[in-house]
Amino acid sequence: MRKMFSGGDDSLINRKLPKELLLRILSFLDVITLCRCAQVSKSWNVLALDGSNWQRIDLFDFQRDIEGRVVENISKRCGGFLRSLGLRGCISVEDAALQIFAQNCQNIEILDLNGCIKITDAEGCAALEHLSVAWCHQVSEPGVMAIVRGCANIKGLLLKGCTRVNDLCLEHIGEHYTELTTLSLQKIMQISDEGVTAVSHGCPKLQSLCLSDCPNITDASLLSLANNCPRLRILEVARCSQLSDVGFQALANNCHELEKMDLEDCSLITDATVMQLSIHTPKLQVLILSHCELVTDEGIRSLAMGTGAQEGLAVLELDNCPLLTDMALEHLRHCSGLRRIELYDCQQVTRAGIKRLRV
Template structure:
């Protein structure tokens, strides 16, 4: 913005050259692309620019986190009065000085708000959620993480006044229980993201309500919700078939049963975080991998980091994994000392490069490569020079012979080769 500003372009009056050359509509359009800091600077250039820069249409999206976190409530009130119905997205993340009174004024003035982040606004109480419920029916995304005064009353209020809610973050709001979750999900069926990290009072019954009423759920974070067990999570799996991201790190009570349930019911699963879940074994991960054919290299990276004792890994029909994922796996701690079996049949993106990455897996006893069309005999031969005792199960289509004298071709049976 500063590159094209020069002293000659402005004066103390409103007859600056740029104001004569460009219509106000065009200037207003240019201002719509500027961030908060630049808009405030432009507002100081002249009276005309002050009016244009502070026009409510330029303030549809505001993020004060990188601008000024020590703001007081009156600043939020002034912003709401300036923006009014134009404002759609507001982030007050980390604004510790903002409380219920300012947010009530905000809710009254900005009734078209769709995304609101109050993450870390520790003065917020249930009163703010009552205001949002009363005045902001279009609210879709709400972040209340670390607002530790929030209780079940907030969730009940939101369920009554914000039926369009799609994403809610109440991480570390440890006063929330199953009653609040029940009220929320019964009236907000469109929930797609629910972040409950650190909500330590939640039990399986809360998850049962989610599984019964949130068929659109895509992302769920239950990190350190230490009271939940397989029973609650299995209900989630059976009711939330669109689930793509699940975090249950620190939930020490879960077992392989949840991995089996995810494999059977959640074919879209892409991200699974299960750190510090000490009861999980190879059996569960094998069951999961056999059914989740949409997993990518990202899963292999996490397995290589967090599963140093992995012995058997089945990636059959995982059509999205590539050589890079196998490279990450082959460089992990499990590959050097533990990994004994890896099944890669029907993985069309795997090439001989993957076999090169597995040469250092000294414990590897068996590898399945059926219908891996980019694997060659030469690649397998090179692997066996490093792992002479490995059993390699692979299939190679026979070469079609030239036409016979009679014009017909011989028919060859498909063959499986144990090398």
């Protein structure tokens, strides 16, 4: 056994197993283990550092220790093999390293630059389908233009927290990304209905959209989404305080594929929105209505009576809905698929009512 696994170039495992099988075994290892294997012997070094083993790399655990030269070396080593690279929180990586990376890794499909604050663009990755530049505060219109020019096949784009992104950026996205299915714009204070309308017109296949904490968004955005994005499945608009029943009713009437809606702190909506959702969105699984203080027992009754909710609704958050009483919980007993319900600060809901719901 010692001779078989000694790790030396003449060990039994190296002589008995073909290179292809050893490469297959090593392909299941993570980055750290591969690096350790590379130090065992010359033959294992070659096998462990073979580009075919480095198709998916996540450097999140290293964060601040990763410098640009590491990314450059990875790109040279992996070349066309690399499909997915995660650089979340690697704040020392700059544009120069990514430019070299883009030149060497033309087949990259998923690139996560979340929190790489020195990044301004990701130009040149033609095969890239999913890109996250969340919390990259230096990304602005030139950076978005670089992404549009160099990454023509983007289907998922996360711009969460990119504070310099504006409506012009969204217009570029709408003009070029007709296949876009996922877009996150959370906490981008500058965008307005104009930008969201441009995206909805240009991206009819959109399935997931996050606009939470975008205070300038109004019903005009929801009306545009309702008219142009019928495949929408996930909509997050938490703390968009200007949205009302008008926008949500239009959305419910036209987007019948909705599965998750986060409406937290959309304080203008009433039972009318909940009623329309119960009628027109039979696939709804997650509904967040926390801090929607105008929702009453009647709205929850209509939701619970909907055929989709009775079987499909799994998560319902109703924190700080002061008009709800134990009667709402009686209605929810019809929802057999309900797995989680939140009722913090619902002052008229009693422990007895919660206990009956659990039973």
